[in-house]
Amino acid sequence: MIDVTDINKTFFVPHKVKALVGVSTKIAAGEVVVVIGPSGSGKSTFLRCLNHLEAADSGHILIDGVDILDRKTNINKVRAEVGMVFQSFNLFPHKTVLENITLAQRVVRKRDKAAAREKAMTLLKKVGIHDKANAYPDNLSGGQQQRVAIARALAMDPKVMLFDEPTSALDPEMIGEVLDVMKTLAREGMTMVVVTHEMGFAREVADRVIFMDEGAIVEVGTPEHFFKNPTHDRTKLFLSQIL
Amino acid sequence: MEVNWDPMNATGKIGVLRKDFSYYLWVGVFFLCLGGLIAGLYYSTKQIDYVWRWYRVPQYFFFEDTVDVRAEIEGTVAAINPADGGKSVTVKNDSGISESYFVPGGDVRVSEGDYIYPADVLGTSKKWKAGLLLQGLWMTLKISVIATFFGMIIGLFGGLFRISSNPALKWAAITYIEIIRGSPLLVQIFIWYFVLGTLFNTLLAHAGLPEIPDLWYGTASLACFAGAYVAEIVRAGIQSIHRGQTEAARSLGMNYLQGMYHVILPQALRRIIPPLAGQFISLIKDSSLLGIIAIRELTKATREVVTTSLQPFEMWFICALLYLVLTFSLSMLTQYLERRMLVS
DSSP states (O other), X not given: OEEEEEXXXXXXXXXXXXXXXXXXXXXXXXXXXXXXXXXXXXXXXXXHHHTTSSOOSEEEEEETTEETTSTTSOHHHHHHHEEEEXXXXXXXXXXXXXXXXXXXXXXXXXXOHHHHHHHHHXXXXXXXXXXXXXXXXXGSOHHHHHHHHHXXXXXXXXXXXXXXXXXXXXXXXXXXXXXXXXXXXXXXTOEEEEEOSOHHHHHHHOSEEEEEETTEEEXXXXXXXXXXXXXXXXXXXXXXXXX | XXXXXXXXXXXXXHHHHHHHHHHHHHHHHHHHHHHHHHHHHHHHHHHTTOOOOGGGSGGGTEEEEEEEEEOSSOEEEEEEEEETTEEEEEEEOTTSOEEEEEEETTEEOOOTTOEEOTTOEEEEEEEEEEOHHHHHHHHHHHHHHHHHHHHHHHHHHHHHHHTOSOHHHHHHHHHHHHHHHHSOHHHHHHIIIIIIHHHHHHHHHHTTXXXXXXXXXXXXXXXXXXXXXXXXXXXXXXXXXXXXXXXXXXXXXXXXXXXXXXXXXXHHHHHHHHHHHHHHHHHHHHGGGGGGGTOOOHHHHHHHHHHHHOOHHHHHHHHHXXXXXXXXXXXXXXXHHHHHHHHO
């Protein structure tokens, strides 16, 4: 599904930072991969490279067989197949919840109004906020906004979902409702790449955990391996700090 | 509900009352100052024996014009017949040719049998016409509306080009903005009129085409001038929208233009309404400079009215008031738009 080979990324602003150093991994269809690591370890950059919000400097990223680092690739077509959920929700504040979810369906997928609306209402029911369809994002709680954001991404019928710290900006009592939606998605067989600090979620849902530090993948393994007997010192140190 | 005596609340209410009294006191001070200023001005004009004649003002808005109906041939008045809304005068010459003239209102100044020559007045009629000030106001309004429209379009694209990653577009926008903002509007008007105007009109004449009227050079100078400022406002508006909005739009598969059109611009537009309004209010006021290239807008019209009426004090106050009407209407309109957009 996703095949990443030796990608590198260096930022020059505000100062030179090697964000990704020779990162390679394969993610199979239906797999749930959780990426963890200390802040500044490059895990968000890695995720953003997967839908080309950041352009990797070198290497190859194949999404469903299409190399998105190839200049000839129409990146908009690939992005329509890759849903993304952001830490800060990024809902469109000038549009209602319903319009947030129907906009890309209409503009990108060219669905007609009724079909887009029906899809949106089905997804809003799924994430449990169909009664807020005509509210504006500012009138929703953080947890509700993030669930709308998930519904917005799902409305495009993506093959992969990327989650960039989806619960980090939420009040503690709202984290559960968002994680529940994500767990449901995982059970339904969605391919997911999740950057998170929620170790409980990683332990319960992940098929595989990737630990990153200083722009490189340090350790990969099943949650059992990862949380019970990690091999690398850096991993042990990180886990001892957060658990 | 039980009503309790709350000392805290009570003192609070006294505070409100005292605030109310001082509030009205200062309102009174304001109007006193305003009245004093006007009285002082009036007193000073009396000192220099200026005679205020406000009654002379209305005729420069509307006046009743006398229109003469004149004969075009030589001959005798053969008949004066009542016609619909006036009278019809028939003039017959020696070779038997007759012509009829219609006098609206029926104020005929000749009798049957009179012998008349060409250009003799057969009758007069009265007609209400717009005066100079009203014509000037209309011209200012027309120029402002057209220049605002094109200034908006130039500014929108200028702003988009300014933040484009394409160097041709970006540098073109920067050059345009810097040149326009860095030189006086008066000089730009002269360049449009004396340089570009001469150039275009001469080239058009060579090609056998009609000239472009002066009005359009004046309007173009204003539109280009406002466009540079609008471009910077648009750029700032777009850049003030959080990067996450673009990323969300792009991550859903929208291309640059779709994201701009559906997500970024609608949000940016709301934010830039107040500075845009300020810019277009400036444009209305700047149109007063166009008088120097012989466009008879409100200021030029007022100067002409001053020369004929010899009442400069009244006329310039009226002129300022008319500009205020235009600018105030625009600021009311934008406030309405802002409120309406906040609701949605």
